[in-house]
Amino acid sequence: MLGNIGTFLSSGENIAFFVFALMAIGGAIFMISFDKVVHMVCALALTFISMAGLYVILDAEFVAFVQILIYAGAITILMIFGIMMTKHQGEEAEPKRPVHNVLLIIGSLALFGVLFYAIQNVTFPSGEFKAAEDNTMEIGKLLFNQHVIPFELMSVLLTVAFIGAIVVAKREED
Known part of the structure; x- marks a missing residue:
């Protein structure tokens, strides 16, 4: 079982996958364990970058x-600006719950064990994936030919949401 880990980590691409x-x-x-919201946003940015x-490892450079x-x-910048521009009341610290933390650790280790066992015992089909020569061009073709209506509807939805946010912000000032 541990021999599979050795063969997995023998490739640089797999090591980069493991690190990311x-x-x-x-x-x-x-992100879910920090107390300060700015620290949470920085942790979320780390997740986005990884x-x-x-x-990149999956050869999807455009994505x-x-x-x-x-x-x-x-x-991330929008979240930080939103945090800085809103008023915050004094937040009360939650009481420490050691039993909750112990159960959380036990559940996390059990989930890791089940996933580790399942991944070690699965047989993946062998075959070569043939990626397109130019991912960006293929995404553009799909986006502007086959999926143009949902793309335009999404842009209208985002514009309406942006205008609604401005209206709500103006009402709060008055």
Whole structure:
């Protein structure tokens, strides 16, 4: 069983996958466990950036670029600005719950054990994946030919949401 781990870690691509996956999981865990909201957003940005690394490993460079540009850049900055521009009341600290933390650790280890066992005993089909020569061109063709209506509806939805956010913000000032 441990021989499979040795063969898995013999490739640099697999090691990079393992590092990016651990960073994504770690960022997600930090995001839900930090107390300060700005620290939570920074942990979320780490998760977004590590997801972009996973996309690069999958030869989806365009998706990785968009992940960094939109999520790690724009969404994270938007969240930080939203936090800084809103008023916060004094937040009460939650009481420490040691039993809850012990159960959380036991459940996490049990889930890890089940997933580890399942991954070690599965047989993956062998075969070669033939990626397109230019991923960005293929995404553009699909987006503007086959999926143009949902793309335009999404842009209208985002514009309406942006205008609604401005209206709500103006009402709060008055």
